[in-house]
């Protein structure tokens with residue numbers, strides 16, 4: 001019997017019990033099944049986790065070596081074994097005097113120097129001291145990147161909107177020409193700065209969009225186009241090949257994973273939008289969560305507890321998905337960001353040693369902000385046959401004092417939804433109106449979505465993914481599963497262009513290629 005088996009046995013023995021019974025039996029349940037970091041509270045009392053389950057979960061975390069692995073990460077060990085790399089995105093937000101070493105070398109001075117270069121560049125763009133070669137002020141910034149070079153900055157630009165006082169920020173990610181076309185169509189190339197964000201500087205979507213943007217700028221300013229470009233990458237040889245001036249290139253090391261990279265150069269578009277000081281406050285928040293994760297006892301540790309809730313729902317209860325439901329419009333892109341963070345990190349089928357996993361790993365993560373989701377998919381959450389653990393996020397205060405009544409309505413909806421999921425309406429004269437209730441949720445409540453809070457939220461989820469990955473014994477820091485599709489797309493392109501034949505392709509693919517050629521005439 002493993003601890004996973006014990007958890008399942010405990011779940012089976014208590015499956016008929018209503019979560020409300022747990023509240024009846026323990027008037028202190030909220031206090032006991034919630035944890036706090038400053039003005040942020042994680043409530044997991046509306047789950048079926050009881051004392052015994054929490055005990056088992058904490059034992060599991062210890063047995064699976066979460067603490068040792070966490071310490072190894074912070075110590076710069078090469079825990080990303082399949083790529084032979086350290087995992088040190090936390091170093092990008094290390095606000096302490098502590099050295100962070102990789103192979104005996106302190107990486108902090110390099111990180112600080114890059115941050116200072118970013119700040120000088122961002123300040124120059126914001127003040128107009130750095131202009132286009134024509135002397136025109138940059139009014140717009142277009143970040144071209146995809147995955148980790150896009151989702152974090154996109155999310156942050158919206159989350160930090162109340163502090164946005166720099167040039168307008170735009171994002172292009174999809175290789176679909178519609179994306180770059182629609183974004184550039186509204187802009188003036190003479191006053192636009194294009195930031196090419198790509199860790200590897202080989203990603204076909206990004207390089208294709210970057211070339212399109214280059215032609216667009218060149219058509220307007222000719223040979224001065226180079227002065228409209230900057231690059232964020234760890235491949236400095238390739239940025240030079242693309243013709244980007246070295247002083248416009250902001251590099252980072254291979255120990256920063258793409259989906260963990262928004263804290264450094266990949267965040268440049270955000271820094272230009274909100275300024276280095278506000279960006280620094282975002283880093284402060286991330287660092288605060290790191291310190292908490294490193295030092296708080298497991299039973300009070302927010303990322304650990306959130307991870308254990310995930311393990312309970314996935315491995316003990318067998319719920320294969322979880323919904324992330326921010327009642328915070330400025331976290332609109334949090335679910336999309338978490339889809340990469342969580343599913344690219346923990347969507348794995350083998351353990352670190354290559355052996356097949358015997359436990360289910362990464363669940364499907366999805367969601368939308370409330371209240372919009374309520375008018376779309378909550379029907380299924382309340383009355384569908386599948387149980388979907390819900391993760392609510394909500395701020396006590398908004399940023400619009402004149403619209404306090406709307407914020408009150410937002411918060412009321414958030415609390416009402418978790419209450420409805422818990423309490424339900426089990427008896428009604430009509431079965432179509434029955435709400436079974438007893439459906440689990442967590443709520444992360446914070447005072448306000450400040451830059452610090454936003455940093456804490458992102459770091460909280462990063463470490464939650466870490467905790468779950470460590471418990472499953474997988475490498476959360478590689479992403480081999482994205483490779484095959486990339487290779488096949490490269491091979492597919494000539495066939496799409498009508499330059500090859502479909503011999504050897506499966507029947508469906510050959511059929512679709514034939515259909516494409518018919519439709520194109």
Ligand SMILES: O=P(O)(O)OC[C@H]1O[C@](O)(CO)[C@@H](O)[C@@H]1O
Nearest residue numbers: 147148149198199200203258482
């Ligand atoms: O920053 P890059 O190298 O262009 O990569 C973009 C994204 O592509 C991936 O490698 C695979 O989708 C992600 O991990 C990464 O965030």
